[in-house]
Amino acid sequence: MVREKCFLGVLLSDLDLILKDLEELNKDSSLVTQYSLTEEDGDNEDIEEIIRRSLPKIKVIGVGGAGNNTVTNLIEAGIQQVKTIAINTDARQLLISKAHRKVLIGEKTCRGHGAGNDPEIGKQAAEESREKILRILDGTDLLFLTCGLGGGTGSGATPYIAQLARELDIFTVTVCTLPFMAEGEIKRKNASKALKELIDLSNIVIVIPNDKLLQVAPKKTLLEAFKLADSILVKAVKGIADLVVRPRSGLVNVDFADVKKVLSVGGTAVIGVGRADVSEGNRALKALERALINPLLDVNLNTAKSALINITGGLDITLEEAEGIVRQVSAILKNKGEIKWGVVLEESMKGELEVTIIMAGIDLPYLGENGEIIYPNIIAPVYTRDTMNILKEIGISNDKVFE
Missing domain, CATH: 3.30.1330.20 (Tubulin/FtsZ, C-terminal domain)
Known part of the structure; x- marks a missing residue:
């Protein structure tokens, strides 16, 4: 009996010590809470940083007049987490672009006056500015090239840029318009040659024939038709980019690997x-x-x-x-x-x-x-x-x- 009382006394003594420790902890509960929150916030920051780093680096390069217009429209449409670049041989067209970065190519070849509807001049301008273009492409995971085919810069420089992107193993989606049939045989031939090259060099090419737009809205003016073409180019680029970088509802998520898989059919x-x-x-x-x-x-x-x-x-x-x-x-x-x-x-x-x-x-x-x-x-x-x-x-x- 004496032994049991002694054992119970030891338990009660231990319990007193535990209660005193808890009392001391309660006095400093704010410190415990603060530590817990800080640790939790740190975890959140780590996760957010991982997500930020894991997002693909997306760039949209608009080449030539039509491509520059698309980039400006993308900015106005509120595209997020995408860097836009306007590339042109025409300095005046670049001046009005709202792209994050504007790059004049072929300064010696074209002197800022454009490629004169000659794709060979457009290609030479891009070749002259190879190092500029490589710096733009550096670190890119997903590249959108957007242009109107038929002219000099779009038809000449875009395939060259696509070739450089391919050499760097950058996943490339080209979105291009085809000229109206009424724009003449030279533009049609330019477009045919450039399109064939782009199909060979890009992972996928989204084609928008301007003449099809006339069937959508035959009574629109030529200016309105071109604006409609621009808006569809924007939908194509924004539709893909938003799936990859925008916060979603949680109903269904699509990541960069999903997009690549679907578009890798060529x-x-x-x-x-x-x-x-x-x-x-x-x-x-x-x-x-x-x-x-x-x-x-x-x-x-x-x-x-x-x-x-x-x-x-x-x-x-x-x-x-x-x-x-x-x-x-x-x-x-x-x-x-x-x-x-x-x-x-x-x-x-x-x-x-x-x-x-x-x-x-x-x-x-x-x-x-x-x-x-x-x-x-x-x-x-x-x-x-x-x-x-x-x-x-x-x-x-x-x-x-x-x-």
Whole structure:
């Protein structure tokens, strides 16, 4: 009994010591809390730094007049975490660009006066400024080259820049417009040669024929048509870049590896953009319909090897809407093509939904076996039979028109 009391006394004594220690700790609880928060904040900072470092270094280079315009429009569209560079042989055009960096090439070759619609001069200007261009490309993970084909700088310098990017193993997406047929044979030949080179040198080339834009809005003035072409170039670049660098809703995430995988099929790609709001009923289907019933996508859609889908909407967008869009595109590809998709939230788009689809590795009816542009096939009647049959299969009727 005495032994048990002694043992209990030891326990009570230990308990007193523990309680005293706890009391001392409570007095300094603010220090403990402060330490915990500081440690936690440090962890957050570490994670944020890792995320920041892991984001691909994206650069958009606009080459020539059309490319410079695209870069300016990208800035105005609020593109994030992307460095923009305007490259030109014409000093005056560079002066009005809003790019983060403006680079005049071929100072000796062109003296700041442009390439005079001669691609050879444009190429020589780029060769002269090789070191400048290499410094621009340094550290780039994802490169967008944007230009209008047919002139001197866009057709001559862009393939040379693509070649340098390839030598540096930079993943390169070229987005280019083809000249209007009415712009003449010289521009058409320039564009054909440059496009063939770009297809060989780029990982993927998104092609936008200006003549197709006339079928979208035939009554627009020439200036308005060019602005429409610029806006689609912007959609193509921003649609891909936003998926990689923008904070998303958590519904679906797309990373750089996903984008590379989808676009690594090579060759050419086409883009469709559609927008709808909640007042139109099923806004997801309506937006998809407008993206697909589009002269720019007037090709045999099921020849595409992959698709990249950017769904942008307000905070009210649902997973069901997004999944429905992807399911329809999967049906077009006959469930055999790679599809990656993501959702970007824009608070300003409450009630609205926009779909940007890039169909990659697709057969273009206006490109010949040797890469030449077959203009009669560009301006052929809208919507091939194959295209309309595919759209009919997923519930989009033949009497729909692009709005």
